[in-house]
Amino acid sequence: MKVLLVEDDRRQLMPLQTVLCQAGHTVDGVSDGETAQWLLSERDYDLLILDWMLPHVSGVQLCEHYRASGKTAPVLMITAKDTTLDKVTGLDAGADDYIVKPIDIVEFMARVRALGRRSPICQGDSLSLHNLYLHLDMLTVERQGKVSPLSSREFQLLEYFMRHPQQVLTRDQIEQAVWEWGSEIESNAITVLVRKLRKRLQVVGAAAWVETIYGMGYRLSPPDKTDI
């Protein structure tokens, strides 16, 4: 998933970012509300993780703005405030879940997984498209009993494809979804990544699912039922 993580304490931001990346998510980690607000207007995210206390724009304000703009991705609020009133304020601002500091990483990841499951194509801890399954917890792809492991970026690319099936995804969109904001990528990085993913899908016999649309981008389209 594409995750925006906003936390003003870098000592807290770093390990969370690490563990989210390990779990195969693309994480944009920022430490102030203004940057977060700008990113939210520029890019799309599948999950927002916001600290309540942020310089300039608070997490609650970010959440309210985000919801007011009509976007629906789940929001997980991080806070040190633990009274019932605080929790109610956070949830009323549009947050879907609430985690109180100190953050226990096991609980944190469980909540992230729970929020990720809200997607309609989600079944338990895996995404599915026809008979192709992407296991979110193990970073593997499975089809007809055959399993192939994926690298972190391959996983993110396939997840992005599977969340937007049958859609032509431009190179720009892919870059935004798979690479963190601000990272400098090689000009042929996307081509290389798609080639790698095709190789992985070959193992489960689904290399042909990823189509190249010349001059536009790529598309994940499952073959007709008769082909399966």
Add this chain to the structure above:
Amino acid sequence: MFNRSRRNLACWFTLSMGSILVLFAVTTYYLRAEDKLEATDRLLYRKTRLMAASVEYELSEGKPQVDLERVPVLGSGTLPLGTELAYVRWYSSGAQLKRFFGEPPSQPLEISSGFRTVRSSDRSSEPLSDNTARNNAEKVWLRQLTLPVQEGNELIGYLQVATPLSDIRADLRQFQLALTLTMLVTLVLIGLTGWYLGGVAMQPIKQTYNQLQRFTADASHELRSPLSASLTNAQVALMLAAECPQIQPSLQNIIDSTQSMNVLVNNLLMLARYKGGLTPDLLKPVNLNLLVSESAASYQAQFDAQKIRFIICIPEQSIEVQADSDLLKQAVDNLLSNACKYTEEGETVWLRLGAYANWATVQVVDMGMGISKKDLIHIFDRFYRTDTGRVRGGDGFGLGLSIVEQVVEAHGGRVWATSVEHKGSTFQIELPIRSRLQS
């Protein structure tokens, strides 16, 4: 909460100032009454002396003769003395009534010269009182003076004169009315002043309270953020260090210490936050049967693991109190956790819920090691721990019972403990049951 304290302050102020005022008014009234009576007495004495002076006494034929003809009022042709008199009586030296004017005496003269206040019995024959009609049925207070009259050294008789006190009484009644009205007005003024002063006095308390609230909110953030960073970093490091078993124990220690630090921070914040009563809007009706059985269920496994017999007695009748259920559950949990810690394998712990007319009780009884008399008086103190060596795990901070006490007191209840060393201890929480009508 502040309004209640302010009201109390105003009440006490009014009460104390009011008492002083009442005392002052009563003294004033008494002094005035004394003063009036003294004036009356002086006047009465003067009149009586005047009358006594007009008694003519002569010895004729060897017998003493008393001539009262010239005595005012008593005499026949003399003018009355001007002011009203209830009666004038002349007794001989043998205490025999010889002549009287006005009301006849109901009983023979008691020879007690001097002033007395008496009540006349029958007012119908009272001709001199100006408010006879009004007082027809009532008895009237009189001031009576009995004066022995002497000629030379010889007692020739007694002159008894009485004057009604109705004037003084009317005057005093008026004074009393004035005093009462003034006092009522002053009391109202005192009450208002007390309310105002109470408000002024509450200001610094309110400020301190708000500061404390702000402090706990800030402290909660400032303490938890670094704790959170330590915990998360250590946990992530532990995940990344899967291939380096030699650093895993150190990381695990960091995680454990951070978590126990977190428990301490939570407990301290709780103690700071819920000091004093809870505001009524935080209290909701809580079913104690449910709350206690939930607590019991969460500790059942721990008791089983320690092979402690855990007996739960919850009555069928549902018991409801006004409470913050999270806080109350924490209190019950703390008692059970203590019972876990201090009870040995094979022994028994009881958890009992009971209800009386106005009180609900939650009782945790264990047959554990008990608490010595020396420790028993301190067990609710913060950070107080009995001999730590005996505590299983030894992970407590000595705040558990302080929290129980504070939570229970914040609900208007109380908690107490009894214990016999080596026999066991009993902890009892008592909570007021408020009927729905009151709440």
